[in-house]
Amino acid sequence: MIIIDCPHCGPRNSTEFRHAGEAGHKRPVATTDPAEWRYYLYVHDNPMGWTRETWFHGSGCRKFFSAERNTVTNEFRWIAPFGQGPAHTEESGA
Amino acid sequence: MSAAGNWRLSPQPGEVIDRSTKVNFTWNGTAVSGFAGDTIVSALMANGEQLMSRSFKYHRPRGVMTATFFDPNCSFQVGNEPNVRGAHRLVKDGDVVQAQNAWPSLKYDVRSANQAVGRFLGPGFYYKTFIKPQPLWPAYQKVLSTFAPGGKPPAIGTPHEIFDKRYAHPDVLVVGAGPAGIAAAIEAGRAGASVILVEEEYEIGGHLRFGGPAELAHLATLRAEVAALENVEVLTDSVVSGRYDDNWVGVIQRSGVWSKERMIKARVGTLVVAAGLIERPFVFEGNDLPGVMLSTAALRLTGLHAVKPGTSAVVFTANSTGDAAIERLTQSGVTIARIVDARKGETIRRALGRGHVSGVELGNGSKVQADLLVTATGWTAPTSLLNMAGDRPVWDATAARFSPADDLPSTVMATGGILGDGTTEELIAHGRAVGAEAARRATGAAPVEIPDLGRDPHPALFQSSTVGFVDFSEDVKNKDVVSAAKEGYDSSELAKRFTTSAMGPAQGKYEMINTMAVLADATNRDFQSTGTTVWRPPYAPISLGALAGRSFEPTRVSPLQGWHEAHGVEPLIAGQWIRPEHYGDPQAEALNVRTNVGIIDVTPLGKFDIQGPDAVKLLNLVYTNQWDNLAIGSVRYGVMCAEDGVVLDDGVTARLGEDRYLMTVTSSGAATVWEWMEMWLQTVHPDWQVLITPITTGMASINIAGPNSRELLSRITDIDLDPQTFPYMKVREGVVAGVENCIVWRIGFTGELSYEIHVPASYALHVWETLIDNGQDLGISAFGIEAQRILRLEKGHLIVGQDTDGLTQAHSAGLGPLIKQAKEDFAGKQELAWQEARDGDYPHLVAIETVDPALVPPEASQIVRGNNEIVGRVTSSRMSPTLRRSVALAQVPKNLSTPGSRLTIVLPNGSRAVAVVREDLAFVDPEGVRLRG
């Protein structure tokens, strides 16, 4: 079980958190079409390596927050309050 | 007993038995005695018993090989506990010990005929047998199970034992209490770290325990040093089962705790692996005969338990431990018939004898009579925990064993035999340095220099020229591995699975290296390129009890639980909640609601206090229907959908003030909905001013339902209940039974005139009992969840998750009128628009009546069309006490959803029932006269 360093609570067991999806997927506007909408709902990058994502600390502060994590090593490059991470970089993928 | 007499030696300096305490037990029905401190196996051997079990496949006689927990053929049935590791478990007075895997008796085992039919159980047997034809699998399984090993599980109804759990956060956890491990724990402790030292055996010391005077002297010093440190916790008879991400370490504590076993989940600063070395068996014909054992087994039996393992021994030695065994056996009065020294190029070819060793054929063809054959042919590094930390050990051809690749995270270190060889002093010095450094890494002190621990050269000895066992648990021989290679299973992972070598209880600890050596020989490769398998958790077998253990999940009950229990409630476990299912007769409870008045405890209903100027925006977003026009003092039913249009939850929400709402959601959906709303507020609309407070347990909820409910409530409240001023779907705040700040609303899940009271939880019992007291002449009775389910089904009200599933979009649940596409946005809006455009071509929720009114088709019964094509299912069904006939809801396709459609339902016994689709979802009062009354 990995440890996640919540920006509000500090390091806690990952069982306290829920992975809330890849970051950077913008919800299409109301006039979307089925193809675009379902791409948004179901198609994710799921990279091997670095990825930006949203986590939810359900058994703690109940805050959503942003992070960049390596899906191979589970290393976190940074963890920040929601939407406050460093700007997009080339190697960060999403 | 195979050889009666006294096999107990005179007192030994390191013995762990207490000769003043006799222990009496039975072995296959015969009375036997040993001493306190004896393992089952040592006590049996002290009585001359050397035959411990029959083997897995061929039912060959087997004895002691390693005299450790993992001894492959020393598992017993003890009382009602199967698979007890007899070379580890201490024998207790009154134990009833039975051999396993033997029928009709250990000595005359009928199935040893398998040795003759062994060719039918060759390598890959499981692979080939279970390919096809699949319908024959159960037959194969039946035949195989009569040959399967293992004891008998306790009978159903046997009182279960208690298992516990614990969480720990040591700075340093040391695995293995041999000289290096103890030294590491001592120095880490002296550096101020909190330390846990875990030892698999009953006492710390490792191989020092069964060593000579010098080793015992070192051990005495180390024991005294560790005992003086309060911050070093020593856990014996405990095993580290695995190492997971970020040093999450599982420890199974088998004794020394109040419960049967305890699982410790430890988050460790620095993990020090000092697991030592496992002695490796040699592969040759007859290597499984009782009387063939490892040198460490001979040292353990003589040194720890003062048991003489034979009378005349051949010792095949390649190292100092084998030499030590020769010395010890001599001291113990065992004649050394021959020393075969591998370092001089000598070897053995086969063990002779039937049922027990009677002699040994040497490499030169000469034969020596002996009843004991001791081998000391090399070591296996138990690198499992290092593997689990990411290390891929490399083969050291000089030392003839794997060694850590030194590719470990900084939070994991190794010391002792697993890493290298040395004198006791060198091992202790290395352990001390590693312990100090481990403490530094965990606590941030100054770095410590760690000395080198080299590895001694050792002959590479794996197999002789004869056919022998590589796996004593699974009965796999070297020739089976060769066959596997010939059939193309030439990678170590494939060969392992094909032959099942290393897949038995010891999980490769004794078998893996020899299997690989045979495979390397058969495929003309060297060791490193043959590869090894990755060691995965658990390192040692874990009882299911330890895994299940004590649950730390909370159990939630309403403040009325005591009342329910005092009134004969049948409890219902619903997620974390214990709820009243019924109080004896749910049909009568339901009927009483229709005729008089009933009250139900609905406290687990999820409740959220929602406040703020943008609260209505949130409601409009998460609900499919319109909330702008809800007046203060009104209540509205709403449905929530996920972004795929699938029904997520439902419930009623009241507007209590300008910017103040009380939302109720299903008890099982409460956590999901709370997170769902927080997601919208935090990540999509952080600018909205809304505050959500869960008050599920702060307010208890009581529903009053039935024609007499107004009269009942009017007796205990000052709220005006006149139906003109307080009609259906309105909410009022006021005093109920003298309790202020109660919220009362009129809704109708049951289909009856109904008031739901939300009362501050600590006053719930008072309000409940006041209702009961005031309702006696009105025919009041409490009703449970089951009666509520019957009532709502009679009324045709759906339950999310029961009448809908993970694919049910809102139009399928008949919720079209509640979907307001005119709203700018809401969750699921797009998908529901596209569903609507499909012109009804989707599943529909309908009410159905079976042609036979007495037949209640079980929930989840399938609805079929034509030749057994499944087209739908019954989602809810009950016998209606009001209508005295069965009532049900079902999901059906469009062309079967029109009123009057005839459906074919498959019943559990395979027969068919016919049902007809009704006009309306409601069976009772479709016009809603009763609930609006």
Ligand SMILES: [Zn+2]
């Ligand atoms: Zn937090």
